[in-house]
Amino acid sequence: MSELERRLTQLGRELDWPETPDLVSDVRQRLASPAPAGHRRPIVFRRSLAIALASLLLLAGGVVAAVPDARDAVLEFFGLQGATVERRPSIPSAPELRVLQLGQRTTLDRAGGELGFTPLVPSAAGRPDDIFVSTRAPGGEVSLTYAPAPGMPATGGTGLGLLVSEFRGDLAPEYVGKIAAQTTRIERLRMDGDRAVWIEGAPHLFFYRPPDSDFAESELRLAHSVLLLERGKLLVRLEGAFSRERALELARSLAPET
Amino acid sequence: MEDRPPQEAELIARAKSGELDAYEEIVRRHQGIAFRTAWVITRSAADAEEAAQDGFVKAHAALPRFREGSPLRPWLLAIVANEARNRVRGAGRHVRIAQRVVEERRPDDAVPSPEAALLDSEQRDLLLAAIERLPRPAREAITCRYLLELSEEETAAALNCARGTVKSRLSRALDRLRLELREVEA
Numbered sequence: 154m155s156e157l158e159r160r161l162t163q164l165g166r167e168l169d170w171p172e173t174p175d176l177v178s179d180v181r182q183r184l185a186s187p188a189p190a191g192h193r194r195p196i197v198f199r200r201s202l203a204i205a206l207a208s209l210l211l212l213a214g215g216v217v218a219a220v221p222d223a224r225d226a227v228l229e230f231f232g233l234q235g236a237t238v239e240r241r242p243s244i245p246s247a248p249e250l251r252v253l254q255l256g257q258r259t260t261l262d263r264a265g266g267e268l269g270f271t272p273l274v275p276s277a278a279g280r281p282d283d284i285f286v287s288t289r290a291p292g293g294e295v296s297l298t299y300a301p302a303p304g305m306p307a308t309g310g311t312g313l314g315l316l317v318s319e320f321r322g323d324l325a326p327e328y329v330g331k332i333a334a335q336t337t338r339i340e341r342l343r344m345d346g347d348r349a350v351w352i353e354g355a356p357h358l359f360f361y362r363p364p365d366s367d368f369a370e371s372e373l374r375l376a377h378s379v380l381l382l383e384r385g386k387l388l389v390r391l392e393g394a395f396s397r398e399r400a401l402e403l404a405r406s407l408a409p410e411t
Numbered sequence: 412m413e414d415r416p417p418q419e420a421e422l423i424a425r426a427k428s429g430e431l432d433a434y435e436e437i438v439r440r441h442q443g444i445a446f447r448t449a450w451v452i453t454r455s456a457a458d459a460e461e462a463a464q465d466g467f468v469k470a471h472a473a474l475p476r477f478r479e480g481s482p483l484r485p486w487l488l489a490i491v492a493n494e495a496r497n498r499v500r501g502a503g504r505h506v507r508i509a510q511r512v513v514e515e516r517r518p519d520d521a522v523p524s525p526e527a528a529l530l531d532s533e534q535r536d537l538l539l540a541a542i543e544r545l546p547r548p549a550r551e552a553i554t555c556r557y558l559l560e561l562s563e564e565e566t567a568a569a570l571n572c573a574r575g576t577v578k579s580r581l582s583r584a585l586d587r588l589r590l591e592l593r594e595v596e597a
Contacts, residue, residue, distance in 0.1 A: 165560060173443045180434075
């Protein structure tokens with residue numbers, strides 16, 4: 154062992170590690186009365202959410218004490234199959250630009266074979282510049298990205314003209330989560346019978362809740378105008394700096410590419 | 412008759428047959444290293460506690476698939492570390508490895524002069540700071556292997572990579588630490 158390795162080992166022995174909690178009784182209790190299969194423990198999400206919000210507040214130079222109470226501060230709730238939108242009195246500041254984690258780059262042809270569904274493409278926007286597939290959601294998730302173009306200006310958060318994400322909302326009922334402030338316009342819509350929610354006017358927090366994993370904060374970021382749309386078993390999400398009318402036009406043109 | 416603590420193989424066999432007391436003893440023996448490993452990955456005591464607890468519950472369910480004769484600790488750490496990775500947040504939160512160093516010295520330590528104590532403290536701070544500047548994979552490898560004193564096999568299990576990957580990460584990380592420390596001292 155080298156001198157440096159010896160010093161590292163010694164350092165580990167001298168560190169003030171966080172105190173190990175007593176896990177024995179909690180583990181025993183859970184083993185003695187297991188939760189029903191598929192049951193989501195809400196307290197875990199609530200705590201994780203509070204921690205996530207706290208981290209954003211810290212980034213923004215705020216204080217942890219200002220974290221809104223995750224249970225009581227919801228003013229309005231909008232639910233779709235695969236997505237939830239909560240309105241709260243305010244949202245903490247968050248970094249505008251986060252690295253998008255959309256998965257592996259692929260082609261439309263290959264994406265069809267990798268997913269549990271056929272991707273829909275908004276023909277009104279043309280062919281996507283890039284296609285990504287992620288296995289984060291059950292059945293997979295596809296993301297189509299478009300460079301800025303007329304009618305689709307660059308979005309501050311992503312630099313893209315349009316970002317389309319699709320996944321099986323029936324398999325992941327709460328996969329996409331959003332928290333919007335009072336200044337954000339949130340509108341329930343019906344589009345050719347399909348339920349939709351339009352969010353516009355101020356950036357809102359956007360994050361993923363993969364099933365069986367409580368909270369993916371790495372995906373926590375600010376989003377701009379977004380249309381969430383149920384289409385059969387799919388939840389489709391269109392994000393960009395465009396108008397409501399343009400978003401609806403893009404959504405109406407969604408179809409499997411022939 | 413000598414009242415010796417049960418061997419691990421015996422505990423595993425009893426836990427597999429449904430004895431909760433035996434599994435409780437396994438949790439008691441490994442909870443410390445499991446929690447610290449989870450903390451190294453999550454840097455959050457709350458998340459590490461949840462990850463370790465969930466890991467032990469899942470490991471109990473997976474016990475029938477545990478290969479007899481294999482070492483238990485790497486297997487447990489792999490499950491707990493996986494739970495921890497599921498809770499890893501983005502770049503928004505980064506708690507330092509340690510805010511302070513344990514003040515107590517072992518009784519066999521010589522009492523250092525004030526100057527020597529200061530030097531020790533400075534060296535520790537420099538070393539900690541250099542570790543913090545390492546890229547995440549290297550930092551986790553160094554922390555698991557040396558600060559937590561996991562074996563290479565256990566480090567590989569905790570970091571979900573091959574032993575060869577652990578070796579190469581450690582080698583590069585040690586080189587970088589040596590370089591940084593030399594630069595600071597220069």
